[in-house]
Amino acid sequence: MSFTEQDSDVRESDAPESDVQPASSVAAGETSPDQPAARGAAPESRREPAVGVHSDTSECIELRRLHRFFGDTRAVNDVTFSVGRGQVFGYIGPNGAGKTTSMRILATLDLPSYGDAFVDGFSVVNDPELVRKRLGFMPDSFGTYRDVNCREYLDFFARAYGLVGRQRTRRLQWVLDFTGTSGMAAKPIRGLSKGMKQRLCLGRALVHDPAVMILDEPAAGLDPRARIELRRMIRELADRGKTILISSHILTELAEMCDAVGIIEQGRLLATGSVDQIQAETQNRSELTVRILNRHDEIITCLSGLDENIPIDNPILDGQFVRFGFSGNMADQAAIVTHFVTHGFHVAEVNAHKKSLEDLFLQVTEGLVQ
Numbered sequence: 543m544s545f546t547e548q549d550s551d552v553r554e555s556d557a558p559e560s561d562v563q564p565a566s567s568v569a570a571g572e573t574s575p576d577q578p579a580a581r582g583a584a585p586e587s588r589r590e591p592a593v594g595v596h597s598d599t600s601e602c603i604e605l606r607r608l609h610r611f612f613g614d615t616r617a618v619n620d621v622t623f624s625v626g627r628g629q630v631f632g633y634i635g636p637n638g639a640g641k642t643t644s645m646r647i648l649a650t651l652d653l654p655s656y657g658d659a660f661v662d663g664f665s666v667v668n669d670p671e672l673v674r675k676r677l678g679f680m681p682d683s684f685g686t687y688r689d690v691n692c693r694e695y696l697d698f699f700a701r702a703y704g705l706v707g708r709q710r711t712r713r714l715q716w717v718l719d720f721t722g723t724s725g726m727a728a729k730p731i732r733g734l735s736k737g738m739k740q741r742l743c744l745g746r747a748l749v750h751d752p753a754v755m756i757l758d759e760p761a762a763g764l765d766p767r768a769r770i771e772l773r774r775m776i777r778e779l780a781d782r783g784k785t786i787l788i789s790s791h792i793l794t795e796l797a798e799m800c801d802a803v804g805i806i807e808q809g810r811l812l813a814t815g816s817v818d819q820i821q822a823e824t825q826n827r828s829e830l831t832v833r834i835l836n837r838h839d840e841i842i843t844c845l846s847g848l849d850e851n852i853p854i855d856n857p858i859l860d861g862q863f864v865r866f867g868f869s870g871n872m873a874d875q876a877a878i879v880t881h882f883v884t885h886g887f888h889v890a891e892v893n894a895h896k897k898s899l900e901d902l903f904l905q906v907t908e909g910l911v912q
């Protein structure tokens with residue numbers, strides 16, 4: 543999904559009213575989807591000055607049983623995870639998994655159907671104003687301010703965040719220097735390359751020095767050098783104490799810079815932990831490929847008759863090859879070959895390969911697009 547900059551200014555009308563639950567009944571994620579959601583306009587508490595009830599958690603980003611439904615689509619379906627201060631968390635999933643929807647809720651551009659999310663301890667439902675002050679959001683598509691130059695663009699946002707005088711001038715210069723855009727401060731945005739626009743957009747998210755940054759696919763469309771540079775900037779921001787949630791389709795792209803990752807598909811969080819942890823859990827898993835020379839149509843049926851203690855899953859027929867996930871030992875592997883041979887199949891080849899990070903992603907997710 544992509545959202546334009548204009549979207550960010552229409553948060554309350556953007557959320558379908560019928561899906562919005564009043565803030566009072568979703569505080570701290572106390573409700574469950576089994577409870578009927580009350581219908582109506584945006585919560586009353588939105589229009590009152592933010593009081594600010596700080597959550598007792600030490601986590602800097604927290605999603606608690608977050609749900610967001612669009613009609614029958616469960617874009618975010620009971621997602622819970624948290625990110626500690628100064629950590630980089632990679633949010634990974636295929637198209638339509640629910641990444642942008644979760645991030646928009648964190649950025650207070652949308653409301654949860656149920657549950658809640660917290661930024662630096664403040665609820666996006668009850669304290670959106672306080673959340674916004676602490677959060678920098680880089681959406682997955684750049685806005686349409688084509689005729690202003692980079693400095694004017696950043697200056698606009700700095701003013702919007704209430705920066706004044708020398709503080710604003712110093713901050714703007716820092717952002718231009720940090721993002722490597724000072725050389726083009728006077729250049730109109732319409733003349734910027736994709737990479738430069740991404741830098742400027744990162745600068746915009748940084749302009750008020752937020753504690754938390756939400757970056758929606760910031761590396762999309764960048765060349766390899768620009769990706770490396772972006773990784774360096776993100777790591778440096780985390781080293782300076784910022785907490786960062788960053789999304790991508792590509793696990794390997796995030797693996798190096800993330801302290802932890804969460805894999806989401808069809809609105810559900812399928813796995814969380816450090817890349818090493820997730821890899822360790824699947825370490826003894828491999829994919830077996832068996833080449834059979836006869837009766838290809840019957841191979842999958844034959845496999846279903848295998849001793850059920852032999853751990854295989856998701857068999858697929860691919861021409862002469864049958865491939866399946868395997869987490870057994872060499873004896874199990876031998877038993878599979880014996881099973882094929884005793885059922886009259888001509889086995890020509892057996893190969894096992896360990897899962898790479900990409901395989902791991904494909905294994906955890908099923909590539910389902912909603």
Ligand SMILES: Nc1ncnc2c1ncn2[C@@H]1O[C@H](COP(=O)(O)OP(=O)(O)OP(=O)(O)O)[C@@H](O)[C@H]1O
Nearest residue numbers: 543612615617635636637638639640641642643912
């Ligand atoms: N405003 C909306 N109205 C209706 N459906 C929506 C809306 N926003 C998102 N969805 C649906 O919610 C699901 C999750 O979308 P989302 O954009 O969060 O996925 P994503 O993981 O960010 O995907 P991508 O990587 O392609 O950007 C999709 O099925 C999408 O069509």
